[in-house]
Amino acid sequence: MMPFLLAEFTNLEEILPLYVYCVGSHEQKHLERPEGYPAHQLFLSRSGQGIFRIQGHADILLTPGSALLLPANQPHAYFPYESTENWDLGFVAFDGKAAKSLLEQMNKLVLTVLQVPNFELLWSQLESLWQLISLNGEQAYWEASKRIYGMTISLLEGQASDKKILKGVTSSGSPQPALQAAVKLIHDHYNERLLLTNVARAAGYSPQHFHRLFVSSYGMTPQQYILQLRMRRATQLLQENPSITVESVAEKLGMETSYFIRMFKRTYGLTPKKYKDQS
DNA sequence: CTCCGAGTTGCACCCCTGGA
DNA sequence: TCCAGGGGTGCAACTCGGAG
Incomplete structure (x- = not known):
């Protein structure tokens, strides 16, 4: 995804309480930002892994399925970490009068590695944001404003529900790992004729039960x-x-x-x- | 005009989905 | 867990447009 910038629609900065400054994803190489970035950024690490070096903090390693919230004007650098795989990094930069209070509200999630339970859902939201802006221009920034708010809230929600899931694992042996294995199977074989029945059986569920579990975890059907x-x-x-x-x-x-x-x-x-x- | 890639449409099969 | 219906999917035949 080639990044799209708000630059040409500067008047929107005055109107929208929250606006998307830039959005995109690509194979990430070494990048230095000694002055920081003018907007808050949400990074999503999809494959490969990379390091964020932030002034005054220990290095942060982003692995696949994790995210990082980085406040505006925070000096930093980031680069791929020893990996045979390319570092596929998505990002959305946002700002606006409401952005500061939103980040304050989420301060425990800032500058820390966030393991995102519904990562693929969040990634698809990032992509649809990019699609929206790249195809519809200025008009789309209004819709994008609503969506970036939704993304940050679902990130917050994900962290809260993650804690619930972790509790479940320790107390009763949650079925979550089996579901994750099924999702991995889908990722490995999405380019083949994939029968949901086989995926469900591989996870140890009946197709119907698997379907129900999947929808409740991922918010969409397999x-x-x-x-x-x-x-x-x-x-x-x-x-x-x-x-x-x-x-x-x-x-x-x-x-x-x-x-x-x-x-x-x-x-x-x-x-x-x-x-x-x-x- | 021919060729080729892209896109559309209709149809049939069967599997997924969701309600009971 | 069952089951009916809707819709996903593949196939075939077609049109369209551009290039030579």
């Missing part, structure tokens, strides 16, 4: 989750390989071309070809 994964991968492939054909993208996702185009258009409102031409 089907929606897999489709989201595929669409996300599709945008990645289209951006990374400008010469790639729509057919081979569909093939890489394990989808039939016509169905892929149908779903892509339904998800993003434009065909894969038009998307590729725009990016």
Whole structure:
């Protein structure tokens, strides 16, 4: 995701109590910010791992599925940590009159590694934020303002519910790890014909029970989750390989071309070809 | 005009979903 | 746990547009 900046819509800074300053994701390389960044930032580490070096603090290691809230103007540097995998880092920078009090409210979550229980959901919110802004320009910042508020609140909620989950594990042996294993299976095989029955059996649940557990944990059906994964991968492939054909993208996702185009258009409102031409 | 890639549409199958 | 219905998915045939 190429980052999008609010720069050209400066009047919105006066109107919106919370606004998205910049949003994007990419393979992260070494970056120094001795003066800090002018807006608050929420980082999401998706794969690989990296270190945040923040003045006056011990180094912070971000592993896959973790997040970091970094206040504005905090001098820092970040770089990939020894890993064979690229560090896939998403970020959303936000500011506004309400941002300061929001961060104060969340002060226990600032400058600390946050293990996000519903990481993929938060990541998809980041991506939809990027999609929203990249496709709709100024109009979208109003909607983006609502969404960034929602993201920070769900981060807060995730930390609270995480504690509940941890309690469950110690007292009664929660089924959560089995569900996570099933999700890993989905991640490993999303580009194949994946039967929910098999995933459920692998996790040790009946398909119906697995479905119910999945929806309550991830807020969406397994089907929606897999489709989201595929669409996300599709945008990645289209951006990374400008010469790639729509057919081979569909093939890489394990989808039939016509169905892929149908779903892509339904998800993003434009065909894969038009998307590729725009990016 | 032909070729090719992209996109659309209709149809059939069957599996997922969600209510009971 | 069961089961009916909706919708996900694949296939085939088609149109469209651009390039040569």
